[in-house]
Amino acid sequence: MTDLNPGFFGRMSIAFGAFFGILGNASFAGRVQRLREAPHAPEAAPVAPQPPKPAAAPVQPVQPAPSALKEASPVAALQLLGLLQRDARFIDFVEEDIANYSDADIGAAARLVHDGCRAVLREHFTVKPVRSEAEGTRVTLQEGFDAAAVRLTGNVVGKPPFSGSISHRGWKVEDTRLPKLAPSHDASIVAPAEVEL
Numbered sequence: 001m002t003d004l005n006p007g008f009f010g011r012m013s014i015a016f017g018a019f020f021g022i023l024g025n026a027s028f029a030g031r032v033q034r035l036r037e038a039p040h041a042p043e044a045a046p047v048a049p050q051p052p053k054p055a056a057a058p059v060q061p062v063q064p065a066p067s068a069l070k071e072a073s074p075v076a077a078l079q080l081l082g083l084l085q086r087d088a089r090f091i092d093f094v095e096e097d098i099a100n101y102s103d104a105d106i107g108a109a110a111r112l113v114h115d116g117c118r119a120v121l122r123e124h125f126t127v128k129p130v131r132s133e134a135e136g137t138r139v140t141l142q143e144g145f146d147a148a149a150v151r152l153t154g155n156v157v158g159k160p161p162f163s164g165s166i167s168h169r170g171w172k173v174e175d176t177r178l179p180k181l182a183p184s185h186d187a188s189i190v191a192p193a194e195v196e197l
Contacts, residue, residue, distance in 0.1 A: 030069045036148055075187045079178055082190035083124065088116025091191060124177050130170030137166050 084090035093113045098106055121127065130149050133139060141150060143160040149170065152162060181187065 033069070036151075075181070076178060078187040078190055079181065080120075080124070082187070083120045083178075084117060085191040087120050088113045090117065125173050126175035127171050128174050130172050131166055133166055133169070135166050135169060138163065139166060 081091070085092070090113060093109060096109075101109075131139075141152075141160055141162045141164075145160065145162075149172070152164075153167065154164065156162075
């Protein structure tokens, strides 16, 4: 059974996978968007349809506007992956079979990867918390809260207002500064092979 409340490294792995999946796969991005927009209350049992009530005047049904999904270009994801590889050896670390290494060896390698990832993040993105309150702070979410910015977890039933504790402040990218690429640049080569002479 999947852990519904993964730890920090589990969330980091999920976040990286989701980030690159969203940038590189429009279908996956659409599924994530639908999941984020879906109500987070438990599914209720189907209710038998009620007979229509007589209306005073005919009402035209409101047709929802079609939401066209944008095709995401994988170039930005590949570019970021290349930066993470260049400065943090991210792909090398993830692709390494670590089963035979000690926890101390893995921890030492993770420290180098962490430092490089942090450098890339700070150089190319301005990231701020979604919520300014400290984790553990009690908050009340009124009706109309931004469900894209705040995800409800735990026992989610009923309608707003919801009261709960902030378990994660969230992250929002306020600015992106990826380098410009030459038209001839092949973004799929995230790390060139090296030949020592």
